[in-house]
Amino acid sequence: MPSENPTPTDAELVAGTLSGREDYFGDLVNRYKGPLVNYLFRMVRQPDEAHDLAQEVFIKIYRALDRYDPQYKFSTWLFRIAQNAAIDRIRKRRIQVVSMDRPNDDGGDGVWEFPSDEPDPYRDSRNRERGDAIQQAIDALPWEYRELIVMRHYGELSYEEIARAKDMPLGTVKNKLFRGRQMLKKSLAQYLTD
């Protein structure tokens, strides 16, 4: 538990929350908010929507916390729920996620990326351009690669966690990440030589 152990496990935090300590759930939120918001942001492409969706996911998790089985990783459970929430949201918004030819109608999102400490118009514009290029490259990936790349890089899940969350053999996860990364490298080639 947080007071006795500096780094409590997820299962300990869940048990603590179930015993009435809401602040333990706060620790879980704190632990996963970054990966979850970033994962959802790459899926729905709107920062505010990603935050709202992440909040919904945490509330859903909280409601069902007593059904959590500690023999599975908490992150796997969290990202399964997040994945379903993101897919539902995408379906509702009817976003076409695979066409690279489609113009980026969420162009303003790039402002959120690469915040600079000092004013530098050239760097800002270059960062924005690169941010847009990254989003376009991710959007251009086939769905099966895109999901895994986003889970790995933005959700910060390990290969094993992705395999569990997706019900896929570990070898398939490695292979899809390999292929997805090859495509990303090709799409972003001009930004990889700086």
Added chain:
Amino acid sequence: MDWNDPSTIDEWLYLEPDGELTSAELRQLDAAAAASPETAHTRQELARLSEILEASKIEVRPSFEAEVLASLPPAPWSARHPRSWWGAAAVLAVFGGAAALLAGMSAAQLQPVSPFLAAMAAIGDLLASSVAAGAGLIGASWRGIGLAVGDWLGESIPNAVAFGVFVVGVNLILLRLLRRRSRFEVVASESKSTSIE
């Protein structure tokens, strides 16, 4: 794995940014990169790719955690799982109390039989009577329903056909419910397609 095989080195290059290589594999990759400028270049590009993806993460808004905690519902699991032993304990207490009361009464009236045994026998009789009454009631109800349905079906052929359709329909609904795939399976299978409409 055969590290002289170019496909193995290629695979390792892509696994390296995820920290998925053993120290021995890393040493072999270092050697391969030293021997091949192309491998070294790819390695550099992949490291850069990881860097720019990492740098493209957004900041979580500072109030996020507080917003989540403020919107949590009252602990829903305590309502979903009421302490089930309370009910059992209450029943036990009621029966215990009844047994104690009967035991006290029997002590005065049923000498020389053990008061406790007399009380238990009385409770047993009570339960047996209740069970017999309940069973009789259920039996009579079913018999009554059976007679009513039998009369209705015997009145005309359309009634019998309508009843048959009803029974088949109910069975089909049950079958469909049993075979319905879970939400996650549906999403997982649909995720295999390359686009979302």
